Amino acid sequence: MQQYELAVLPGDGIGNEVMPEALRVLDVVGAKYGVRFAYQHFDWSCETYKSTGAMMPADGLDRLRDHDSILLGAVGWPGVPDHISLWGLLLPIRREFDQYVNLRPVRLLPGVTPPVRDKQPGDIDFWVVRENTEGEYSQLGGRQGEGTPTEMVLQTAAFTRHGTDRIMRYAFELARRLGKPHVTSATKSNGIYHSMPYWDERFAAIASEYPDVTVDQDHIDILCARFVMSPERFDVVVASNLFGDILSDLGPGVTGTIGVAPSGNINPERTYPSTFEPVHGSAPDIAGRGIANPIGQIWSAAMMLDHLGLPEAGADVVSAIERVLVDETAPRTPDLGGGATTQDLGKAIAEAV
Amino acid sequence: MQQYELAVLPGDGIGNEVMPEALRVLDVVGAKYGVRFAYQHFDWSCETYKSTGAMMPADGLDRLRDHDSILLGAVGWPGVPDHISLWGLLLPIRREFDQYVNLRPVRLLPGVTPPVRDKQPGDIDFWVVRENTEGEYSQLGGRQGEGTPTEMVLQTAAFTRHGTDRIMRYAFELARRLGKPHVTSATKSNGIYHSMPYWDERFAAIASEYPDVTVDQDHIDILCARFVMSPERFDVVVASNLFGDILSDLGPGVTGTIGVAPSGNINPERTYPSTFEPVHGSAPDIAGRGIANPIGQIWSAAMMLDHLGLPEAGADVVSAIERVLVDETAPRTPDLGGGATTQDLGKAIAEAV
Ligand SMILES: CC(C)[C@H](C(=O)O)[C@@H](O)C(=O)O
Ligand SMILES: CC(C)[C@H](C(=O)O)[C@@H](O)C(=O)O
Numbered sequence: 001m002q003q004y005e006l007a008v009l010p011g012d013g014i015g016n017e018v019m020p021e022a023l024r025v026l027d028v029v030g031a032k033y034g035v036r037f038a039y040q041h042f043d044w045s046c047e048t049y050k051s052t053g054a055m056m057p058a059d060g061l062d063r064l065r066d067h068d069s070i071l072l073g074a075v076g077w078p079g080v081p082d083h084i085s086l087w088g089l090l091l092p093i094r095r096e097f098d099q100y101v102n103l104r105p106v107r108l109l110p111g112v113t114p115p116v117r118d119k120q121p122g123d124i125d126f127w128v129v130r131e132n133t134e135g136e137y138s139q140l141g142g143r144q145g146e147g148t149p150t151e152m153v154l155q156t157a158a159f160t161r162h163g164t165d166r167i168m169r170y171a172f173e174l175a176r177r178l179g180k181p182h183v184t185s186a187t188k189s190n191g192i193y194h195s196m197p198y199w200d201e202r203f204a205a206i207a208s209e210y211p212d213v214t215v216d217q218d219h220i221d222i223l224c225a226r227f228v229m230s231p232e233r234f235d236v237v238v239a240s241n242l243f244g245d246i247l248s249d250l251g252p253g254v255t256g257t258i259g260v261a262p263s264g265n266i267n268p269e270r271t272y273p274s275t276f277e278p279v280h281g282s283a284p285d286i287a288g289r290g291i292a293n294p295i296g297q298i299w300s301a302a303m304m305l306d307h308l309g310l311p312e313a314g315a316d317v318v319s320a321i322e323r324v325l326v327d328e329t330a331p332r333t334p335d336l337g338g339g340a341t342t343q344d345l346g347k348a349i350a351e352a353v
Numbered sequence: 354m355q356q357y358e359l360a361v362l363p364g365d366g367i368g369n370e371v372m373p374e375a376l377r378v379l380d381v382v383g384a385k386y387g388v389r390f391a392y393q394h395f396d397w398s399c400e401t402y403k404s405t406g407a408m409m410p411a412d413g414l415d416r417l418r419d420h421d422s423i424l425l426g427a428v429g430w431p432g433v434p435d436h437i438s439l440w441g442l443l444l445p446i447r448r449e450f451d452q453y454v455n456l457r458p459v460r461l462l463p464g465v466t467p468p469v470r471d472k473q474p475g476d477i478d479f480w481v482v483r484e485n486t487e488g489e490y491s492q493l494g495g496r497q498g499e500g501t502p503t504e505m506v507l508q509t510a511a512f513t514r515h516g517t518d519r520i521m522r523y524a525f526e527l528a529r530r531l532g533k534p535h536v537t538s539a540t541k542s543n544g545i546y547h548s549m550p551y552w553d554e555r556f557a558a559i560a561s562e563y564p565d566v567t568v569d570q571d572h573i574d575i576l577c578a579r580f581v582m583s584p585e586r587f588d589v590v591v592a593s594n595l596f597g598d599i600l601s602d603l604g605p606g607v608t609g610t611i612g613v614a615p616s617g618n619i620n621p622e623r624t625y626p627s628t629f630e631p632v633h634g635s636a637p638d639i640a641g642r643g644i645a646n647p648i649g650q651i652w653s654a655a656m657m658l659d660h661l662g663l664p665e666a667g668a669d670v671v672s673a674i675e676r677v678l679v680d681e682t683a684p685r686t687p688d689l690g691g692g693a694t695t696q697d698l699g700k701a702i703a704e705a706v
Contacts, residue, residue, distance in 0.1 A: 082543030083550055091544075115582050117470040141509070141547035151514035155548035156494070161504035190435035191444075191598065194494035195508035197436055219435075221598045225606025228581055229468050245544065245574045246599065253578025 003036040004308055007067040007273065011089075012045045013282030014292035014342075015073020021294035021346025022071060022301040025317060028350045029305070033313045040067065046077035046085050055088030061096050064273060069304050072277035073297065078284055087139070095133050097272035099265035100163065101170050102130035102244060103303070104279065106231070106251030106261075111325035112336075114256035116228060124255050126234040127178075129171040130244020132265055134163040135195075137241045159195045159240070161202065168206040170268060171238035175213050178235070183207070185217035186239035186247060199240065220246070227254055252279060259335045260321075262299035266307060274307055276300040286334075293333040294346045295321055320352035356389040357661055360420040360626065364442075365398045366635030367645035367695075368426020374647035374699025375424060375654040378670060381703045382658070386666045393420065399430035399438050408441030414449050417626060422657050425630035426650065431637055440492070448486050450625035452618035453516065454523050455483035455597060456656070457632065459584070459604030459614075464678035465689075467609035469581060477608050479587040482527060483597020484520040485618055487511050488548075490594045512548045512593070514555065521559040523621060524591035528566050531588070536560070538570035539592035539600060552593065573599070580607055605632060612688045613674075615652035619660060627660055629653040639687075646686040647699045648674055673705035 006026075010019040026037045042063070044056040055075075057063070064070055075090045076082055093099070108114055108124040140156035168185075175183050185203045189196035200217065207215045218226060220243050226233065227250050239247055252261035261279040278296025286292055299321060305314035324330045330348050332338025359379075363372040379390045395416070397409040408428075410416070417423055428443045429435055446452070461467055461477040493509035521538075528536050538556045542549035553570065560568045571579060573596050579586065580603050592600055605614035614632040631649025639645055652674060658667035677683045683701050685691025 076543070081550070083546055086543050087546065115470060116468050137544045137546070139546045140507075143547065143551065145514075149514060153512045153548050153551040154493075154509050155512070155545060156507050156509045159506045159508070161498075161502060188595070188598075190429070190439050191490045191595070192508060193436055193440065193490070193492045194496065195506050197434070198496065198506040221602035222611075224577060224599050224603040225611050228603065228606045229609075229611070242541070242544070245541075246577050249574035250577040250581065250603075253581045256582075258575075258578050258582070 001034060001036050003038055004068045005038050005040065005066070007042060007064045007070045008039045009042045009044055009070060010073035011075045011282065012047075012077045013074055013284055013287035015075070015282055017287070017290055017292045017342045018278065018294040018297035019071065019073045021342060021349070022297040024346050025298050025320075025350045025353060026301050028353045029313045029317055032316070032353065033310060035310065044089060045075070046080040049080050049085065049088065055085055061092065064093065065097075067273045069308060070273050070275040071301060071304065072275050074278065074280065074282035076282050091137065093275055094265050097267055097275070098133065099267045099272070099274055100131065100133045100166060101264070101266040101268060102132035102248070103264045103266055104128045104130070104248040104251070104261060106234070106248070106255060107257070108255045109257055109260075109325055110322055112256045114254060116231070116254055119231070124231045126231075126251075127174060127236050128244055128248040128251060129167065129174060129236060129238045130248055131163060131167040131239070131241045133241075134158050134160060135241035157195055159198055164199060164202045165206055168203055168238055169209075171236050172206060172210040172213050175236040176210070180235035181213040182235040183213055183215050184223070184234055184237045185215065186220050186223050186237060186243040187217050188220045188243070190219055203238075223247070224250055227251055231255075249279065259293050260295035260299065262296055262303050264300070264303040264307060274304070276304040276307075290341045290343065291334050292342050293335050294342050295349070298346065298349055316353055317349075320349050323352050324348050354387060354389050356391055357421045358391050358393065358419070360395060360417045360423045361392045362395045362397055362423065363426035364428045364635065365400075365430045366427055366637055366640035367633075368428070368635055370640070370643060370645045370695045371631065371647040371650035372424065372426045374695060374702070375650040377699050378651050378673075378703045378706060379654050381706045382666045382670055385669070385706065386663060388663065397442060398428070399433040402433050402438065402441065408438055414445065417446065418450075420626045422661060423626050423628040424654060424657065425628050427631065427633065427635035429635050444490065446628055447618050450620055450628070451486065452620045452625070452627055453484065453486045453519060454617070454619040454621060455485035455601070456617045456619055457481045457483070457601040457604070457614060459587075459601070459608060460610070461608045462610055462613075462678055463675055465609045467607060469584070469607055472584070477584045479584075479604075480527060480531075480589050481597055481601040481604060482520065482524040482589060482591045483601055484516060484592070484594050486594075487513060487516040488594035510548055512551055517552060517555045518559055521556055521591055522562075524589050525559060525563040525566050528589040529563070533588035534566040535588040536566055536568050537576070537587055537590045538568065539573050539576050539590060539596040540570050541573045541596070543572055556591075576600070577603055580604055584608075602632065612646050613648035613652065615649055615656050617653070617656040617660060627657070629657040629660075643694045643696065644687050645695050646688050647695050648702070651699070651702055669706055670702075673702050676705050677701050
């Protein structure tokens with residue numbers, strides 16, 4: 001029996017509550033498809049930082065390296081500055097393991113009422129392909145004149161040919177694979193003088209390798225507005241690290257699925273493990289009460305199944321989520337308007353599988 | 354009779370069509386309030402660039418300097434790269450004249466159906482205060498290894514104490530003036546390592562000067578989602594140049610007013626003229642047909658009236674716009690679902706004043 005070695009990092013807050021539900025579903029779907037998932041648990045979190053001064057041990061990345069995939073819950077907790085918790089755990093994993101694709105679906109789900117009017121499931125169904133290793137998320141820069149009136153902070157974004165081309169190629173390949181040969185580039189070349197004109201230049205160059213794929217590009221300001229006004233026009237949207245971050249929260253905001261959206265941090269070459277994590281955070285406001293919605297974590301596990309070469313199993317999990325969402329007798333967590341627990345909803349999805 | 358000297362730059366495309374309607378309304382409101390507006394016209398545009406190689410003459414800024422305000426239409430045209438047209442005209446004006454506040458209302462108007470459901474006029478009514486002279490819009494940076502596989506582009510954002518503190522103070526003062534003592538800061542200090550933690554630091558420092566004003570802060574990704582999911586929670590949102598650009602298009606996207614939204618590029622000290630311009634662009638797709646909606650330009654003129662110390666006149670123009678929008682017998686341009694011309698709608702608003 002094929003066995004997959006998974007590194008499981010629940011992280012902080014509700015990460016610890018939703019993760020067991022994803023593993024529950026994986027066990028069920030594994031049994032159904034005749035594969036096994038072995039879990040190695042890592043408790044690295046803001047707790048680790050408070051007790052050791054680091055978010056993970058010095059050899060942390062090495063301990064993850066040989067796993068087939070990483071399942072992550074949520075990182076971040078009040079009292080630990082975000083840039084410490086994230087640059088100490090989440091972002092090094094993305095970068096060291098060259099998970100250069102951050103892939104997120106934007107999909108209007110049956111049974112979910114979105115904030116926008118007049119849209120049906122099927123109308124909104126696209127992917128945001130976000131560059132995940134360079135760009136605006138950067139430690140290049142610093143401060144001068146601290147505490148003086150002439151204090152100044154510089155922050156440098158780096159766009160390499162290597163990094164830019166490969167994310168764009170991934171987007172074009174994905175569009176072909178989906179049979180939706182249409183890619184939209186997120187830019188801001190009218191305002192951001194060096195990096196974004198370069199982004200456009202590479203987009204044009206890579207697009208010329210894919211003559212069968214139609215392209216368009218929008219500045220990020222109007223693109224965000226169009227996510228709200230005409231989300232049905234998108235199929236695959238390729239964006240820099242920051243713009244992709246924005247778009248992949250805004251998209252689920254528009255579809256009413258921000259609490260349940262999944263993401264993959266993918267190393268397409270499979271040289272390193274990829275990480276799958278929900279878009280939501282650690283939710284200190286509801287953590288510890290067992291009422292968090294586990295769908296984002298379960299859907300992330302479904303994306304992992306795709307990546308591991310088990311697309312039917314992945315589709316099965318997504319379909320189970322959709323069936324539970326439309327079934328009015330199924331349990332609903334408070335964010336979905338019900339009174340069910342995290343476990344109730346996790347069990348219902350596991351049963352639907 | 355008090356006379357105001359206005360520099361009028363229609364710019365490109367529909368800028369030339371909507372500007373006369375704003376002047377028409379200004380003439381009427383001027384007569385009503387006993388003031389006069391004198392217009393000096395400047396035809397600087399992408400045409401100028403094509404014939405002279407520059408968007409404006411070398412002494413262009415000097416020729417604008419002594420005006421009381423600048424009314425701008427739209428800048429940009431196919432065939433002239435955006436970063437040329439904008440860094441050659443729009444952005445130098447913002448910077449040289451220290452128009453460090455970009456102020457934009459996000460308001461659900463009566464008579465406009467927004468893409469979001471279940472919202473009434475009054476539910477969404479807030480201001481985006483955008484830093485307008487520094488930050489991510491920067492010419493700092495460059496390219497190395499052009500044309501090679503190791504090609505790389507660096508783009509540096511600069512955040513000064515001076516620039517950061519003054520935009521935040523403006524936001525807090527505005528919140529007080531509006532009687533809505535609540536400011537939200539747009540940040541991304543979890544991903545952007547140097548500049549955004551600094552932004553947060555200064556926000557906390559300035560907030561402590563305004564103990565009567567409540568504050569919150571959201572990372573730009575979730576903030577964008579919240580603009581769609583819960584726009585009623587905002588009163589004044591303060592943001593960096595890029596984040597403010599995004600939010601001030603997204604906001605009008607949510608309220609269905611992107612075609613009619615106004616903006617002010619304001620030098621609060623009045624050392625230099627301020628610029629008022631619609632949020633929309635030059636719209637090459639409809640330019641030349643006389644069907645562009647002039648409300649953004651007219652509403653921008655209303656913001657100018659406020660700035661010139663004529664708030665009653667400004668409120669009068671906004672009220673005229675609102676009355677025309679709810680009046681089902683009034684002319685409507687195609688974007689509003691009618692068949693009227695730019696002039697028809699401009700005249701109707703002038704009459705309503
Ligand atoms: C045209 C462009 C440079 C400009 C900006 O991004 O500032 C526009 O989008 C705006 O918001 O006024
Ligand atoms: C937590 C934060 C650094 C992260 C990001 O911006 O990448 C998150 O928002 C995400 O999108 O995964």
